[in-house]
Amino acid sequence: MTNVLWLQGGACSGNTMSFLNAEEPTVCDLIADFGINVLWHPSLGLELGDRLQTLLWDCILGKIPLDILVFEGSVVNAPNGTGEWNRFADRPMKAWLDDLAKAANFVVAVGDCATWGGIPAMEPNPSESEGLQFLKRKEGGFLGKDYRSKAGLPVINIPGCPAHPDWITQILVAIATGRIADIALDDLNRPQTFFNTFTQTGCTRNVHFAYKASTAEFGQRKGCLFYDLGCRGPMTHSSCNRILWNRVSSKTRAGMPCLGCTEPEFPFFDLKPGTVFKTQTVMGVPKELPPGVKKKDYALLTMVAKDAAPDWAEEDFFTV
Amino acid sequence: MGRQTLDISPVGRVEGDLDVRVEIADGQVVNAWTHAELFRGFEVILRGKDPQAGLIVTPRICGICGGSHLTCASWALDTAWGTEVPRNAILARNLGQIVETIQSIPRYFYGLFAIDLTNKKYRSSRFYDEAVRRFAAFTGKSYELGVTISAKPVEIYALLGGQWPHSSYMVPGGVMCAPTLTDITRAWAILEYFRTNWLEPVWLGCSLERYEEIQTYDDFMAWLDEDIKHRESDLGFYWRMGLDIGLDRYGAGVGKFVTWGYLPHEDRYQKPTIESRNAAMIMKSGVYDSFTDTHTLMDHTFARENTTHAWYDEGTADIHPFDRTTTPTQKNTKDFNNAYSWSSAVKHQDFGRLEAGALARQLVAGGKHGESWQHYDGFILDVFKHFGGANIHVRQLARVHEQVKLYREAERCLREFVLNDPWYIKPQEKDGRGWGATEAARGSLCHWVEIEGGKIKNYQVIAPTTWNVGPRDSEGVKGPIEEALVGTPIEDPTDPVEVGHVARSFDSCLVCTVHAHDAKTGEELARFRTA
Ligand code: SF4
Ligand code: SF4
Secondary structure (H helix, E strand, O other): OEEEEEEEOEOOOHHHHHHHOOOOOOHHHHHHHOOEEEEEOOOOOOOOOHHHHHHHHHHHOOOOOOOEEEEEOEEEOOOOOOOOOEEEOOEEHHHHHHHHHHHOOEEEEEHHHHHHOOHHHOOOOOOOEEOOOEEOOEEOOOOOOOOOOOOOOOOEEEOOOOOOHHHHHHHHHHHHOOOHHHOOEOOOOOEHHHHOOEOOOOOOOHHHHHOOOEOOOOOOOOOEOOOOOOOOHHHOEOOOOOOOEOOOEOHHHHOOOOOOOOOOOOOHHHHOOOOOOOOOEEOOEEOOOOOOOOHHHHHHHHHHHHHHOOHHHHOOOOOO | OOOEEEEEOOOOOOOOOEEEEEEEEOOEEEEEEEEEOEOOOHHHHHOOOOOOHHHHHHHHHOOOOHHHHHHHHHHHHHHHHOOOOOHHHHHHHHHHHHHHHHHHHHHHHHHHHHHHHHOHHHOOOOOHHHHHHHHOOOOOHHHHHHHHHOOOHHHHHHHHHOOOOOOOOEEOOEEOOOOOHHHHHHHHHHHHHHHHHHHHHHHHOOOHHHHHOOOOHHHHHHHHHHOHHHHHOHHHHHHHHHHHOOOOOOOOOOOEEEEOOEEEOOOOOOOOOOOOOHHHEEEOOEEEEOOOOEEEOOOHHHEEEEOOOEOEOOOOOOEOHHHOOOOEOOOOOOOOOOOOEOOOEEEEOOOEOOEEOHHHHHHHHOOOOOOOOOOOOOHHHHHHHHOOOOOHHHHHHHHHHHHHHHHHHHHHHHHHOOOOOOOEOOOOOOOEEEEEEEEEOOEEEEEEEEEEOOEEEEEEEEOHHHHHHOOOOOOOOOOHHHHHHOOOEOOOOOOOHHHHHHHHHOOOOHHHHOOOOOOOOHHHHHHHHHO
16 A cells, blocks of 8 residues: 655646546556555545644654655745745645655655746746755755655656656556666656657657758648747657657647757746747757757758758648 | 634645635534635736747646636737637637536546545435445546546547647647648547447436437436436436435525636637627627526626735725736735635626636526527526526536537537648737637636737736635625535534535636736836835
């Protein structure tokens, strides 16, 4: 039996909704087949009022063993560090979080708000939000850089806005079945198994990317979204095109540029005027290139690729 | 007999942090206060940003009806920029929104609402054992199926937008996608799967066609008696148990209802403006006043907000959202005589406080106002009249009744797509004011945007729950949920499941509400911090 307590701070419930889309295993399978016991969850839990408050105190006092604390949403510190703008069960949420993090064997942050602060922490960050162990790329966050859960691990970060259901369930199952040691974390404490490759890996528009064939406007079946529409697929660590969304697709497959939501900088450029769905360029060349690619080499590659491009690269080959 | 005060924090299973205070006398709620306890400040964040920032930010206001926020954000920019939207795109936006709501119905019913039927309070009901078999959290037969299958409809959303939740595929001028035939056939198959594995066999116990014959309360009761499959379906079983445990006996509310209308017709709203919107919706807008039994159209200029009892220092006047200069109170102490919520009190300039949600939509659907071609359905209005007004049980029936109609609308979208026609017409960006509205599963949602100098000057949202969960207004009039709580019997104050029933029957979504009233400028915020 693995006890899971799931709480939401400055959240939109998007990660919960995403989690409920899981199919292998489903949320119900998690409970029936993997011995996961959901102590409480804001959308699914049974208890209300005093009864929930008692349950939370029992976890803090060790009367109920807290194996996994899942946190969704940002940690709200406003106003002036008190956290009173996000009260929960009659206390600032951050006070509960502080106590529960000490009692938990593992702490899992799901979604961008819990990992990096997310949209609420975007400037001017009115709610003084931060992530559990990061604020954007800066280490620290609410629990501090040196925080370790009772099992000796930092907060396991599952970013994404929202996180993909498989990313969440696989981590929960790994912990419940004693296989967490098989999962290596990257320097942002993200499980490498999901975040080592790029969004671009598996994108159906990859062949257009290779030949520099661009989608200049929305509503197209052909072309790559990198050159004009601001796709961040080449620069974003995610498995969105390997482990498809809702089992059927991904943003870039459907024609929507990747927003880079698994990276701490999301939303990029703080959505300043002129940056939304538009590639930032210098003299017609994208300002940001895939990691490790040099500007000069890229310019050369562009010329060669354009020369080598077959006619079909400009055609709609995903015809109806 | 003394009064007892009960503070319930949190109520839970309402999406977001809702706290409720009730005063109980003689085993009944005699007074109630609802308070929203989270403030994130999305509207502050949106100020000064790219005009299209709302397409990325506002779906994240609420991950439960993000597609509805996206719809509002897109139509608001369409009206501000004066775009042309191709019919394919209108259909694709509608389809996305429809499948989000079809997803929400079983997820809400089993996940949030029906669990409470297994509460020990109902042990003596003859329906109890069966309720546990069906609705117990995680393990109930119907719970498991219903929650799992709710993931299916949004696969269609993903075929259009790449993922659900949180895609931004709707943009001013159309949509980003251009589905192929395989996407369309796959979408058909998903709909069929949903119908043949849950909607017909488990939920209705009959075909969609048979269910569609129901037009009145008497028809419904006749349907119930007609076949054991109807009686034993989840809908039939729920209806009978609800009556047995008295869910029809409390939770009335304010007796006046609002919907903005939704699903623009693909041939009637290609040149969207704020003014032409009402006449272009498939599901008409309106206000239903049950006291006079009259229907009237709803217009955005009728909306007012009041912050007398909310944590903002903004005076006591009713103002239109375009004119709000929201200033949050730094010290948000609970003071039930003064301010006690982050939600404002929303009202209609003439009708006062209104209830939003599926019941409101269905009561308006029964009106003869609006255009002759618009959707009409008198069933829920007839049920409402049979019971002499609203209650938990009627609200619930209205919430699940839409499933079949929306299913049919989804089929229609799939039939109407013309795959090689355009999906997007690139608009010209410009300054101006825009307004976009829709109906999220849980009620009326709208966005106001003002663009100046190529950036957002002001962004305002009124969410369904702002209507429903709002505190008292300047005249001390209670919000719809507060009003609905009055008269609620409380059997066991240590486990006030009845309060949960009432609050959850509104399917409130606090995550929407709490951000929605913070339109202060960044500068004011800085001043306010150093003060
Ligand atoms: S659309 Fe985006 S993810 Fe796909 S190939 Fe182009 S840049 Fe890469
Ligand atoms: S494609 Fe990009 S924006 Fe979309 S979910 Fe994946 S990482 Fe996030």
